[in-house]
Amino acid sequence: MLKGDPGKILSYGMVGGGPGSFIGEVHRRAIGLLGGARLEAGAFSRDRDKSLALGTELGLEPSRIYPDPLTMARTEAALPGGIDFAVIAAPNDVHYPAARAFLEAGIAVVCDKPLALSVEEGEDLAALARDRQLLFCTTYTYSGYPAVKEARRLVASGRLGTLRFVQVEYLQEWLSRPLETEAGADKVWRLDPARTGAASSLGDIGTHAEHLVSYVTGKAITRVAARIEALVPGRGLDDTASILAELEGGVSALIWTSQAVPGASNGLALRLVGSEASLAWRQEDPEVLVLSPFGQGEQRLRRGRDFGPGDLPFHRLPAGHPGGFYEAFAGLYGPFLRALAERKAGHGAGPGGPGDRAGSKPDFPDAEAGLAGLRFMAACGESSRHEAAWTKV
């Protein structure tokens, strides 16, 4: 798609994604799948030596390996040919100050979820992106899967009939043990409230569940009755959430997320119940949708055979040659990079800007989607503090 068109090659910088980290490398590979952007700057770690070592390994000019995101934003904005966008793949507490610095410097942002540590921070970022007319992507990875996009299309087309109920569960096992007290636990920032936010697990996986529900159904969550708890004794932060939710139009949803389920890997599963058919998707079998029309049993719909890549042309492999997590990330980056390249070439200002036509909003989760996740978290927390009372989102 973007590959091979030098007029559309963009450059980017990365915050986080240092040696041994998880998601930064996924971003780099996903962008590599598309070929439309080059990494040219970075502040990969709080440890300057590690950042320099990785930046050098990745072929960056030493002068563009920065001690911190704020210096990177300021310097790149002043540089002729500075970066077109910044990827923020660092712990949650870094998201807001870094994203704000890049937006203020006039640089588009791709930020990992949860968008920020509070609704107020999220509102500020969303307003800034809107006011400056800058593209902003919040990485709700699962909406990048072709099967999830197909599920959204099937719901919108009425294939399920009237939508009546939605169920999502997202289960992992890594917090089944008291990691916070075990020396050497490498993901422990997620259990430090100063770095992860007031809710750990809800921010980590609950926001993915919230976005999946609203993306596939096209309906926002309007209120919740939630119990947020820690299944592991003595844990200060949450590891589990049980949420009854109501969507626009009064549709009920049931959301269960937990990182304390032994044996679970990345068990994200969605079930939609309509008046004419049900539809199910599991992230661990991501190329398949199970459609069950009333009275007809299960039909397995497969990418490449029963539904196409749609707007994801890098999904070139025939059915049975599975795509996965990297491609899903590229599924976010494809529309984002295309919109950014078009802006750079002077064609339209993108969503909300002059030249934005009704219905032309690119298909990636924006700052407003990130903010919706923060509002959902806040409402769940409030509900849980009041014995799961129904609380508006």
Ligand SMILES: NC(=O)c1ccc[n+]([C@@H]2O[C@H](COP(=O)([O-])OP(=O)(O)OC[C@H]3O[C@@H](n4cnc5c(N)ncnc54)[C@H](O)[C@@H]3O)[C@@H](O)[C@H]2O)c1
């Ligand atoms: N979208 C997704 O599917 C997805 C998946 C996993 C993680 N995430 C999110 O991505 C973020 C990072 O998660 P992770 O699992 O990669 O964490 P990680 O601990 O594996 O990596 C974090 C990286 O950020 C670096 N870092 C820390 N503070 C920094 C700072 N001030 N400046 C620059 N670099 C800094 C660390 O050195 C490390 O390299 C989190 O917000 C997480 O919620 C998103």
